[in-house]
Structures are given as C-alpha cells and as structure tokens.
Amino acid sequence: MIGSSSRELSRLLACSRREFLRNAAGVTLGSTVLRSPLARAASFPKKKKVVVITFGGGARDQETFAPEGQENVSNMMRELIPQASFFTQVVNRGILGHYVATASLATGAYETINNFASLPPENPTVFEYYRKDLKRPSSDVWVVAPSNGFNRIGESNHRSYGGGLGARVLLPKHLLTAAISGSSADYEHLLRDNYETPYYAPELGGREFELQQLERLLKLSVDDFKAHARTLSSPDELSVYIARQLMRQVAPSLLWITMHDIDVAHAGAYSLYIEGIQRTDRLCAEMWKAIQSEPEYAGKTTLLILPDFGRDADNDSGGNGFQHHRTGDALSRTTWLMALGPGIREGVVFDRALQSIDLVPTLGAMLGFSPSLAQGESIAELL
Amino acid sequence: MLPRELKPGQFNGYPPEARKLATANIAALQQLPLSFLPGLLREVIDYDFKFPAERKALEKELANLSGLSTAQIGEWFQAFAQIVLSPQLEHFDWVNSPAQFVEQFSAHLWTTHQLDAFRIAATGYADRMHAAVPQESQPVPRLGISIIGQGVGWYNEPLFRKLRAHGAYCTRVKPENGLKMLLDAVAARAKAHPAPYGHWYIDGGQAADHDPALTCVSYGALEPARTALLRKVQSEVGKPGMGPETLRTVMAQMRPADLGMSQTGDPVLDRFQVRLLTEGSGTQIFSTSFVQWAAREALRRAQPLTLLVRFAPRQRQKPMNELLTAAHDRPELDLTGSLVDADMGAYYNWLNQQRLPGAEKSSFLVWFEDHNSALVAGPAMPRGTESSTAADLKELLTWIL
Numbered sequence: 001m002i003g004s005s006s007r008e009l010s011r012l013l014a015c016s017r018r019e020f021l022r023n024a025a026g027v028t029l030g031s032t033v034l035r036s037p038l039a040r041a042a043s044f045p046k047k048k049k050v051v052v053i054t055f056g057g058g059a060r061d062q063e064t065f066a067p068e069g070q071e072n073v074s075n076m077m078r079e080l081i082p083q084a085s086f087f088t089q090v091v092n093r094g095i096l097g098h099y100v101a102t103a104s105l106a107t108g109a110y111e112t113i114n115n116f117a118s119l120p121p122e123n124p125t126v127f128e129y130y131r132k133d134l135k136r137p138s139s140d141v142w143v144v145a146p147s148n149g150f151n152r153i154g155e156s157n158h159r160s161y162g163g164g165l166g167a168r169v170l171l172p173k174h175l176l177t178a179a180i181s182g183s184s185a186d187y188e189h190l191l192r193d194n195y196e197t198p199y200y201a202p203e204l205g206g207r208e209f210e211l212q213q214l215e216r217l218l219k220l221s222v223d224d225f226k227a228h229a230r231t232l233s234s235p236d237e238l239s240v241y242i243a244r245q246l247m248r249q250v251a252p253s254l255l256w257i258t259m260h261d262i263d264v265a266h267a268g269a270y271s272l273y274i275e276g277i278q279r280t281d282r283l284c285a286e287m288w289k290a291i292q293s294e295p296e297y298a299g300k301t302t303l304l305i306l307p308d309f310g311r312d313a314d315n316d317s318g319g320n321g322f323q324h325h326r327t328g329d330a331l332s333r334t335t336w337l338m339a340l341g342p343g344i345r346e347g348v349v350f351d352r353a354l355q356s357i358d359l360v361p362t363l364g365a366m367l368g369f370s371p372s373l374a375q376g377e378s379i380a381e382l383l
Numbered sequence: 384m385l386p387r388e389l390k391p392g393q394f395n396g397y398p399p400e401a402r403k404l405a406t407a408n409i410a411a412l413q414q415l416p417l418s419f420l421p422g423l424l425r426e427v428i429d430y431d432f433k434f435p436a437e438r439k440a441l442e443k444e445l446a447n448l449s450g451l452s453t454a455q456i457g458e459w460f461q462a463f464a465q466i467v468l469s470p471q472l473e474h475f476d477w478v479n480s481p482a483q484f485v486e487q488f489s490a491h492l493w494t495t496h497q498l499d500a501f502r503i504a505a506t507g508y509a510d511r512m513h514a515a516v517p518q519e520s521q522p523v524p525r526l527g528i529s530i531i532g533q534g535v536g537w538y539n540e541p542l543f544r545k546l547r548a549h550g551a552y553c554t555r556v557k558p559e560n561g562l563k564m565l566l567d568a569v570a571a572r573a574k575a576h577p578a579p580y581g582h583w584y585i586d587g588g589q590a591a592d593h594d595p596a597l598t599c600v601s602y603g604a605l606e607p608a609r610t611a612l613l614r615k616v617q618s619e620v621g622k623p624g625m626g627p628e629t630l631r632t633v634m635a636q637m638r639p640a641d642l643g644m645s646q647t648g649d650p651v652l653d654r655f656q657v658r659l660l661t662e663g664s665g666t667q668i669f670s671t672s673f674v675q676w677a678a679r680e681a682l683r684r685a686q687p688l689t690l691l692v693r694f695a696p697r698q699r700q701k702p703m704n705e706l707l708t709a710a711h712d713r714p715e716l717d718l719t720g721s722l723v724d725a726d727m728g729a730y731y732n733w734l735n736q737q738r739l740p741g742a743e744k745s746s747f748l749v750w751f752e753d754h755n756s757a758l759v760a761g762p763a764m765p766r767g768t769e770s771s772t773a774a775d776l777k778e779l780l781t782w783i784l
Contacts, residue, residue: 068544095493112494116627264700267665268672271723272700314731317738320679321731323664323672328498 027081030348030381047300048367051291052256052359053284054105055307056098056146057263058325058335059277062314065336072277075285076338080305085344085381087337088351090358092309096325096332101308101356102258103153108360108374120152120162123373126360127154127167130254133369141167142252144243146235146260153258158373167256172242175214176229179222218245233279236261240283244290251296254367259283265311268323288340302341302366302382306356310335339382350381385473386420389413393478398431404445411448414456417473418466418501419508421488425481432654434580436686443516459511462504466497483632523576523688524744524761526784527736528565529678530693531725532751533588535718542722542751543758545730550747550760551768551782557775558753562591564776565691565750570594572689580651580685585677587670587695587725598687600656600677602670602695608642609667612660615641634661655680669697671724675731682735692732693752694725722751733760746783750776759783 063069070077094104097115104111107123127141143154151174155166214220232238236259243257259280265273284305291297312319313331325332337354340346357376364371365378391406405412405427412420426433426441433441451459469491477484492498532538543552566584573582573596580598584590589603602609612634619625619633639653640646642660659680665672671694678692698714729749736745746761757776760766761783774782 093496097493110496267669268663268675269665269669269697269700269720269724270727271717271720274723314734320676321734322727328493328502 027086027347027349030085030345030350047253049251049253049297049301050255050363050367051287051297051301051303052254052363053287053303053305054102054256054258055262055280055305056102056150056258056260057265057276058096058307058310058332059262059280060311060313060322060331063274063277063322069277072274073281075281076305079285080288080338080340081347083346084338084340084348085346086349087339087354087379087381088349089353090306090335090337090356091353092333092335092356094357096309096328098260098263098308099150099153102150105306105308105356105359106153106256107156108357108371108376110357110375118152119157121156122158124156124158124161124371125154125166126363126371127254127256128156128158128161128165129360129364129369129371129374130367131165131167132161134367136253138164138166138168139250140252141254142246142250143167143169143256143258144239144246145169145171145258146239147171147173150258167254170242170246172238173235175242176225176238179214179225179229217250218242219249220245234261234276236276236279236283240286243287247290247294247297251294254363257287265322266324268320270322273322291341299342302339302344304337304339304359304363306337306359307335308356309333337379344382348381354379384478386415386417387413389478396479397428401428401430404430404442408445408449411445411451411456414453415448416460416463416466417468417477418488418504419460419463421477421481421484424478425485428481429654432651434651434655434685435578436580437684439519444512447512447515459508460504462500462507466492466501466504467495482635486628486631518740521688521741521744522578523572524746524784525687525736525739525741526569526572526689526780527682527732527745527747528569528689528691529725529729529732529747529749530562530565530691530752531729531749532722532754533693533695534716535722535751535754538719538722538751538754542726542756543729543749545727546733546747546749546758546760548767549733550758550766551764551770553757553759553770553772553774553779554755555771555773556750556755556757556779557773558750558755559775561750561752561776562693565748565780566591566593568777568780569689569691570596573597576688578688581687582689583681583685583687584691584693585674585681586693587674587697588693591693597691598652598685600652600659600681602673605656605660605673608639608644608656609660611642612637612667637661655684669724670695671697671721671728675724675728678728678732679735682732682739686739690732690736692729694721694728696721697724748776748779748783750779 061069064073092101094101094110095112095115100111100113100115103113103121106125107121109123111121111123113119113122130136131141145151145153151169151171154169156162214222214225228241229238232241239257239259243255246252247255261279262273262276264276288303291301291303309325310332311322311325312327313329314321316327316329319327355376357374358379359376360371360374361376361378362382365383389409389412391409394402394405397405430438430441472488472491475484475487492501569582569584570593573594582597584593584597584599586601588601590599590601593599619630637657639648639657642657644653659666659673659677663673663676666676674692674694678690681687681690696716696718699717733747736747744762748757748759750757757779759779759782764783
C-alpha cells in the first residue's frame with residue numbers, strides 16, 4: 001500500500017538524514033525526554049524575537065543533507081547544524097504549490113487557496129495571532145516575500161482576524177522595479193520571478209509597500225538601494241539585503257523571509273537548481289550571523305529554517321525528478337526543520353515525524369500567543 | 384454526466400480512429416468510475432496521433448477492460464470509486480475535453496486531500512494491468528546513448544557520479560570521430576531492425592548528418608516553432624482575465640499549424656514536438672531541458688529500441704521575462720552549466736530507459752563529447768568498476784551490445 005510505504009519512506013529519509021548528520025556534523029540523537037519548563041524559562045530572554053526562513057522551492061535530500069548533497073550546504077553543515085536542533089522528518093500533507101504551502105506554514109492549517117491567484121490565506125496567519133493577542137503594532141511583524149504572488153501572505157480574510165491585523169509585506173523585487181522606474185538593464189538578474197508559472201505573474205493587489213517608505217522606514221535612499229542592488233546576484237540576495245536593512249532600522253520581533261531561488265528547478269536546468277541551493281545555504285548562514293551581530297537581535301532571537309516541501313523523487317515515474325513537486329510522493333512531502341537560538345538545544349537531531357503546520361503552534365508557545373485555529377501541534381522539543 | 388450515460392454519438396468530436404476505438408469499447412467505458420475514465424479518454428482522443436507502441440498498449444488495455452466481468456470491474460476499480468468528485472466535475476464536458484478535466488480533477492484531489500488515495504488506486508490499477516497484459520519482447524535489446532558536454536574544453540569535477548554504481552567508468556576513451564561512430568552504429572541498428580519510430584536521434588542544437596532511418600528531433604530545427612510559441616504566449620498573457628490555468632489550456636490546444644509547422648510533415652512526430660514545447664517546462668528556453676524532456680517522452684511514449692541523445696549548450700540564465708521574450712540576438716551560452724545539466728539528464732535518460740520492458744537486457748553509454756571519459760552499463764558490464772583500457776566509441780559499443 002502506498003500510504004504505509006510512503007510513511008516508511010519518510011521514516012527512512014529521516015533516518016538517513018540523522019545518520020548522515022551524526023557522522024558529518026557530530027550531532028547527537030535527541031530523546032523525547034523534555035527539559036523542565038523552568039530551565040528553559042531561565043535560559044530564554046524576556047524580549048524574544050523570532051526569524052523564520054522558508055524555502056519557497058523545495059530542495060531534496062540528495063542535493064542537501066544526504067552524503068552526496070553535503071557539498072551544496074556546507075555553511076549549514078559546518079556553522080548552523082552544530083548549533084541547532086534539527087528535525088529530520090517534517091511532513092507537508094497539504095497542497096504542494098509554493099504560495100499555498102507557504103500560506104499553510106504561516107497559518108498552521110492546510111490552506112486550499114488557488115496557488116496562482118492573488119488571494120489571502122483563509123485561516124488567520126501567525127502574524128495576526130501575534131499582533132492581536134499581544135497587541136503588537138504593525139511595525140513589529142514583517143514578511144519579506146519573493147514575488148508578486150506572495151503579496152497577500154501577511155493577512156488572512158478570516159472574519160475574526162484580517163482587517164489590518166496582519167504583517168507588513170515587503171516584496172523586494174517590486175521595490176526594485178519601482179526604484180529603477182523602467183530602466184532595468186543593470187538589475188535583470190534580480191528580477192527573476194515565478195518559476196512555477198513563468199508565463200504569468202499576478203498583478204499586485206492588497207497592500208503594497210510604498211516606495212517612499214524605503215527612505216522613511218529602511219533609511220535607504222533610492223540611489224543607495226539601486227547602487228547596492230547592482231552588487232547582488234539573485235532575487236534571494238536582494239531579499240536578504242532588505243531583511244537585514246529591516247532588522248537594523250525597524251527590528252521587528254517577528255520576521256518571516258521566504259527564499260525562492262531554488263525554484264528555478266522548474267526550468268529543468270540542474271546546475272541552476274544546485275546554484276540556488278548553494279546560494280540559499282550561504283544566505284541562511286549570513287542571516288544567522290546578522291542575527292548575532294545586530295544588537296536588537298543578538299542573544300534573544302530564535303531562527304527557524306525550513307523548506308515548504310521537497311521535490312519529486314528520481315524513481316517516481318509520475319514525475320521528472322528534481323524538476324517539479326507534482327507527484328505527492330514521500331520525497332516531495334518530507335522535509336526538515338532547523339532551529340537555533342537561546343534555549344534551543346544545540347547539535348541535537350530529532351527524527352520523530354512532525355508536520356509543517358506544527359510551526360505556528362510552536363511559535364505561539366515560544367512567543368506567548370494562542371493560534372486557536374491552527375491545526376498543528378507545538379513542537380515540545382523546542383519549548 | 385456520469386459514465387453509464389455515455390452514448391456512441393458523444394464521440395463524434397473525436398478524430399476518426401479514436402472515435403472507432405471508443406465506440407468499439409463503449410460497453411466497458413460505461414462501467415468505469417468518473418475518477419478514472421477521463422484519464423483513459425485523454426489517451427483515446429489522441430489515438431490518431433500516437434506512436435505504434437502507445438497505440439498497441441491502449442488497444443490492449445481497452446481489450447482487457449472489455450473482457451472483465453461486471454464483478455471484476457467492481458473489484459478493479461473499487462479504490463477509484465471511493466474518490467469523491469465535486470458536482471462541478473460531474474457536470475464538466477469530460478468526454479470532449481478529458482485533458483482539461485484531468486487538470487481540474489488533479490487540483491480537486493490536492494484540495495480535498497485525496498491525492499494519496501488516488502495514487503494508491505492508480506498504482507494498484509497499473510499493477511493489475513501489467514499482470515493481465517503480458518509485455519512484448521523486443522527484437523533486440525534496447526540501447527541508449529547520451530552525449531554530454533559539447534563545447535566544454537576542460538572540466539575538473541567528476542562526471543557520471545550517479546551512474547557509476549550501475550556500470551563501468553572508462554577513462555581512456557579515444558574521442559576521434561566519436562559522434563560519427565555513434566551515429567553510424569544507431570543507423571546500422573535502425574537498418575537491421577526496422578520499426579516505425581523505433582530508432583531516435585535527439586539533438587540539443589542543430590542535428591548532425593544522420594541516416595534518414597532515424598526519427599530525428601532537434602532543438603535547432605524547432606527554433607521557428609519555439610519563437611512562434613513564445614510570441615503567442617506573450618500575446619495571450621496580455622489578454623484580460625488570463626491566468627495560468629487558462630493559459631495552460633490554450634497551450635494544450637495548440638497544433639503544429641498554430642506554430643507555423645509545415646502541413647506536409649509527419650503528423651504524429653509534429654504533434655509530439657509541439658507537446659514537448661507546450662507541455663514541457665523550460666523546454667522553450669533551455670536546450671538542455673528540451674533534450675532531457677524529449678528523451679523522457681520519446682522513451683515513455685515511443686519506447687524506441689535505440690535512442691541517441693546529444694546535449695548541446697543552453698543559453699545563460701536571464702530573468703524569466705527576458706528568456707520568454709523571443710529575442711533575435713545570439714544568446715550567451717553557459718557551457719559548464721550545460722554540462723552539469725546534461726550529466727544529470729543522462730542519468731535520467733538511463734532511469735527512463737530502465738522503466739521500459741526488457742530493462743534487464745538494455746545497455747547504455749554516456750560520453751563526454753570530444754573527451755576521454757565515458758560510462759557503459761549493461762548486462763555484460765560489471766557495475767561500479769573503472770576501465771583504463773584504451774578504446775574508441777565503436778569499441779565501447781561492442782562491450783555492451
């Protein structure tokens with residue numbers, strides 16, 4: 001039966017990640033015995049911040065944490081894993097499209113919205129829970145998202161939430177397009193977009209980041225922004241640059257960044273997919289360094305990194321290997337989660353099965369809000 | 384409408400051979416669940432434009448279904464019958480637009496969390512069908528050849544890493560006249576074992592001189608069609624209300640004439656080529672993606688006895704919008720990236736070949752063009768080994784054939 005064999009494959013995937021990490025990064029296997037909440041409370045600072053990085057464009061094991069993929073994620077292997085709690089088996093049981101999957105990560109419920117339309121999530125987002133429960137201003141919650149299709153990710157249309165309770169969404173590519181006002185020759189490499197449906201990018205709807213806020217909020221002149229953008233090589237580099245500026249100038253307590261370069265895999269060029277993974281690996285390490293170097297974040301920030309899902313297995317004849325995520329097989333549904341920061345156990349691997357929708361309840365438990373409509377469960381090992 | 388309400392006249396919109404096939408098997412079709420039937424009709428409606436291997440497989444499948452008793456149909460399709468469809472899907476014109484139905488049905492399966500149940504049903508059905516319909520033996524074991532790295536002067540990283548466990552890595556290949564030797568060898572096979580669409584040559588650039596007995600598809604020859612497609616897409620995208628689903632439907636309905644292809648060509652091969660461009664992802668912009676997808680589809684659909692695939696350099700990555708604009712400038716090439724793409728593509732070519740009947744007897748050769756390294760795999764070759772014997776491409780073929 002596929003159901004049971006799929007679960008078995010997910011488990012084997014987890015075991016292989018664990019064994020590899022144990023050998024390569026010297027991590028230990030975590031037990032389900034949990035620490036005293038008092039001990040954790042003592043080690044966690046009062047002014048907590050959380051940064052979430054998701055990969056909108058899944059990466060498979062064999063190109064990341066399997067032995068042959070190690071070379072592509074050297075920064076995570078060398079610098080992040082030894083400081084992290086690593087969960088080897090995070091299963092996404094929802095729709096494997098990047099916008100809808102990211103929306104599911106952000107709501108803690110499997111969203112069923114049209115992946116390719118400019119629609120808000122149907123369930124309240126983590127940003128709304130956080131702001132409503134903790135009475136936080138909009139400036140405290142930001143999303144840096146990869147493409148126009150993600151501009152509605154910050155706020156649901158749920159009647160008890162929505163309505164100005166969401167996160168502010170920054171679309172760096174949209175910002176750059178506005179800044180260069182038509183002459184894009186020097187910036188084309190930063191404006192790559194929409195690999196799942198390359199022919200179609202939804203028009204912006206909902207709230208947009210106004211160009212003048214570039215200067216007011218990010219303390220960045222249009223000229224400086226353009227000059228720095230010229231030194232970058234990809235849309236995700238642009239996103240991280242903007243995120244770092246945001247951290248420096250606004251210091252939101254909840255910052256959500258969605259990477260997207262890896263999703264170039266849809267074009268079928270393996271070398272570009274690998275380059276995307278290597279770049280994302282480097283950018284994740286840079287973000288962790290930024291967290292440690294920014295006074296507003298150092299010592300009080302938890303960083304969580306997870307892909308939204310994986311990609312199809314080579315041996316599934318229904319797919320075309322790394323190129324897509326259409327089969328719903330175990331490899332495309334199973335991914336991982338890494339958590340770093342104060343109070344998080346370092347160098348520990350957990351291979352019990354989680355769901356990707358467990359993220360929001362976990363953030364709720366970490367930050368002290370109640371995601372009442374989320375379907376997942378909080379990850380006890382991180383609390 | 385439900386399958387039991389099917390009437391022969393409803394197939395009047397099908398091409399002639401497809402109509403005959405559907406009406407001849409209507410009694411069986413009427414018994415199939417709606418979660419299954421449109422997927423089958425999607426194949427039937429294209430029957431007139433299918434390769435011989437596909438036609439034979441479809442005929443056998445329908446003959447087998449027609450031979451099942453009502454009780455057996457119930458047993459075979461029990462899992463499909465459990466899939467819950469929406470009223471919108473039930474009212475869809477799935478007889479005349481089965482492909483569009485399947486697309487919407489797929490979205491429905493994802494949304495309603497029934498995809499896993501459908502996978503179980505589909506795999507179970509395929510297993511039963513394989514057991515019930517014996518596979519045909521081939522007149523000669525299959526041979527796959529992939530040529531990668533065209534134009535790359537020097538490459539320091541290991542190649543064929545995913546294939547090494549399955550064959551012998553050869554480090555002293557004599558590259559002189561290698562391409563010609565391989566093309567001559569596949570031409571000889573085509574003449575010795577003639578079969579329509581049985582021996583293929585796919586090239587990522589302009590096809591080299593080759594024997595007309597080979598079915599040839601090349602990225603270079605399709606340039607006018609690719610340009611026409613990108614222009615059409617650009618004009619469609621600008622229309623009000625256009626979204627990705629609608630655009631996909633528009634592309635799926637494109638025919639060779641829509642892309643300026645000659646009306647005197649081979650209608651089966653021309654349809655195949657149009658589908659490579661309209662259904663493949665990245666095939667319109669990257670020659671390496673085109674070649675890998677073309678090889679996959681040729682293997683899956685035509686099940687050739689011989690397939691020679693030559694990758695060529697693709698254009699360097701640019702913003703998607705620019706790649707999709709049919710530019711006339713000579714594009715900058717990414718030689719090393721193309722080699723990496725092709726190395727993986729060769730592995731996929733081997734994987735796809737091994738999915739076909741007779742895999743245990745099939746052979747495979749991949750060569751780094753104009754260089755000294757290659758890998759050969761086949762029943763006669765020890766796996767996971769390395770050979771430092773000096774040999775040209777013709778000799779390498781004798782090792783595996």
